[in-house]
Amino acid sequence: MSTDTVIPTSPAENPAGAPTRKVFIKTYGCQMNVYDSARMGDALASEGYVPTEEMGEADLILLNTCHIREKAADKVYSALGRLRDMKKARNAEGQELMIGVAGCVAQAEGEEILRREPSVDVVIGPQTYHRLPDALRRARQGDRVVDTDYAVEDKFEHLPAAGKASIRARGVTAFLTVQEGCDKFCTFCVVPYTRGAEVSRPLRQILDEAARLADSGVREITLLGQNVNAWRAEGPDGRTWGLGDLLYRLAEIPGLARLRYTTSHPRDMDDRLIEAHRDLRALMPYLHLPVQAGSDRILKAMNRRHTAAEYLQLIERIRAAKPDIAMSGDFIVGFPGETDSDFEETLQLVEAVNYAQAYSFKYSTRPGTPGADLPDHVPEEVKVERLERLQSLLLKQQAEFAKSCVGKVVDLLLEKPGRMPGQLIGRSPWLQSVNVDAKTSQIGDIIPVRIIGTGPNSLFAEPTQGLVAV
Numbered sequence: 001m002s003t004d005t006v007i008p009t010s011p012a013e014n015p016a017g018a019p020t021r022k023v024f025i026k027t028y029g030c031q032m033n034v035y036d037s038a039r040m041g042d043a044l045a046s047e048g049y050v051p052t053e054e055m056g057e058a059d060l061i062l063l064n065t066c067h068i069r070e071k072a073a074d075k076v077y078s079a080l081g082r083l084r085d086m087k088k089a090r091n092a093e094g095q096e097l098m099i100g101v102a103g104c105v106a107q108a109e110g111e112e113i114l115r116r117e118p119s120v121d122v123v124i125g126p127q128t129y130h131r132l133p134d135a136l137r138r139a140r141q142g143d144r145v146v147d148t149d150y151a152v153e154d155k156f157e158h159l160p161a162a163g164k165a166s167i168r169a170r171g172v173t174a175f176l177t178v179q180e181g182c183d184k185f186c187t188f189c190v191v192p193y194t195r196g197a198e199v200s201r202p203l204r205q206i207l208d209e210a211a212r213l214a215d216s217g218v219r220e221i222t223l224l225g226q227n228v229n230a231w232r233a234e235g236p237d238g239r240t241w242g243l244g245d246l247l248y249r250l251a252e253i254p255g256l257a258r259l260r261y262t263t264s265h266p267r268d269m270d271d272r273l274i275e276a277h278r279d280l281r282a283l284m285p286y287l288h289l290p291v292q293a294g295s296d297r298i299l300k301a302m303n304r305r306h307t308a309a310e311y312l313q314l315i316e317r318i319r320a321a322k323p324d325i326a327m328s329g330d331f332i333v334g335f336p337g338e339t340d341s342d343f344e345e346t347l348q349l350v351e352a353v354n355y356a357q358a359y360s361f362k363y364s365t366r367p368g369t370p371g372a373d374l375p376d377h378v379p380e381e382v383k384v385e386r387l388e389r390l391q392s393l394l395l396k397q398q399a400e401f402a403k404s405c406v407g408k409v410v411d412l413l414l415e416k417p418g419r420m421p422g423q424l425i426g427r428s429p430w431l432q433s434v435n436v437d438a439k440t441s442q443i444g445d446i447i448p449v450r451i452i453g454t455g456p457n458s459l460f461a462e463p464t465q466g467l468v469a470v
């Protein structure tokens with residue numbers, strides 16, 4: 001889930017005649033930030049910026065930041081400290097280097113970033129990326145700009161659509177944000193404060209963007225939202241559509257072979273969405289459905305608004321509809337007040353679900369969230385110990401899941417070249433990275449392969465002749 005990415009966009013889209021400047025975008029945090037970085041890249045392309053993967057040759061360095069845990073925010077300030085020296089050196093040579101901070105730290109800290117880091121020119125929140133070119137123009141005139149409004153206008157309406165070349169440069173899989181923000185207010189979480197209230201993008205915008213992606217060679221789309229399954233919009237029939245309805249519609253787009261979505265909240269998994277898993281071949285059998293904890297007392301204190309038993313019943317219903325679905329989740333250990341026996345209940349829940357993959361974290365106090373003010377914070381060494389126990393159980397389940405795939409014939413979407421000549425790397429339906437020698441196939445193809453072995457982070461496969469995946 002966490003990622004540190006440099007987003008390439010295509011120089012081909014640089015408008016003729018515009019002075020060429022180079023932008024380096026560093027992305028922290030979740031997939032929504034990866035998507036946003038790409039859209040900021042598109043907005044900057046129309047201002048004459050071309051992407052670079054060399055920070056040293058950039059005229060603009062943009063950090064797209066994450067505020068979810070204390071360490072995530074600390075990373076940003078230490079990166080800014082290093083950039084300060086780089087900017088000084090560049091300015092001493094009479095060259096420009098602008099520094100921008102975007103994303104959730106920008107939203108949460110605003111002016112404070114300018115105060116702490118004199119080298120920062122622009123601070124821009126997630127709702128106002130369409131105003132980035134304007135903010136940079138003002139900064140170039142000597143202003144230090146902070147724009148962290150929850151803009152009234154729809155940023156998606158104002159951001160330029162990516163051109164074909166830039167979509168191709170990004171590959172055969174793509175993210176598409178359909179929903180932003182969160183109204184759930186889990187007591188540990190900053191997202192409702194950094195991303196604002198839940199907003200769904202209209203159906204037409206989503207269908208247009210998906211069609212454009214498919215038309216440019218994208219084979220797999222992952223729909224994104226902080227609460228993606230809370231997506232709601234008016235359908236062409238005048239009814240309110242939910243994510244399930246949207247998936248049925250997207251599955252009709254020619255060329256789009258695979259659909260995924262993340263991240264879901266258990267409370268918003270409705271019948272239609274479960275039916276979509278049963279009916280749609282394009283909808284991949286993988287579901288990231290965070291539960292955070294297995295104790296009802298802790299779930300209540302976290303304001304998750306469901307019990308452990310309800311979560312397990314929900315998974316039963318999902319598995320009844322789609323027996324081979326792989327489950328993924330997020331966990332927090334050491335939430336304030338969590339006792340040994342609460343933690344044991346988390347382990348029991350993990351045993352009961354049997355996850356194919358999962359993320360787990362030590363609780364990190366976020367000032368301003370209700371969790372920060374709760375009594376009985378758990379000592380660090382207890383958190384460390386609980387995290388180790390939980391992670392070893394989750395890793396064991398993950399390894400068992402990988403092993404259970406050996407011998408199976410599965411469809412692989414080929415995404416990129418492997419390390420060896422003739423080798424390609426693709427994704428299984430269950431999101432595993434798979435290496436295969438596939439000399440006659442090319443990136444973007446979906447081919448049946450037989451899984452023949454497991455590695456630490458990936459699987460190995462051989463092409464099958466004449467066999468089809470089940």
Ligand code: SAH
Nearest residue numbers: 188189226263290330331332361362363364
């Ligand atoms: N919207 C998603 C998750 C968003 S944040 C959901 O509802 O599940 C991604 C993950 O970060 C969360 O699922 C949670 O496990 C973790 N997380 C969020 N706040 C945290 C905190 N204060 N300390 C530790 N982990 C946290």
Ligand code: SF4
Nearest residue numbers: 182184185186189191
């Ligand atoms: Fe955070 Fe909870 Fe909203 Fe997820 S549902 S983004 S964990 S407040």
Ligand code: F3S
Nearest residue numbers: 029030066067068104
């Ligand atoms: Fe981080 Fe913001 Fe995503 S806090 S996890 S980048 S929504």
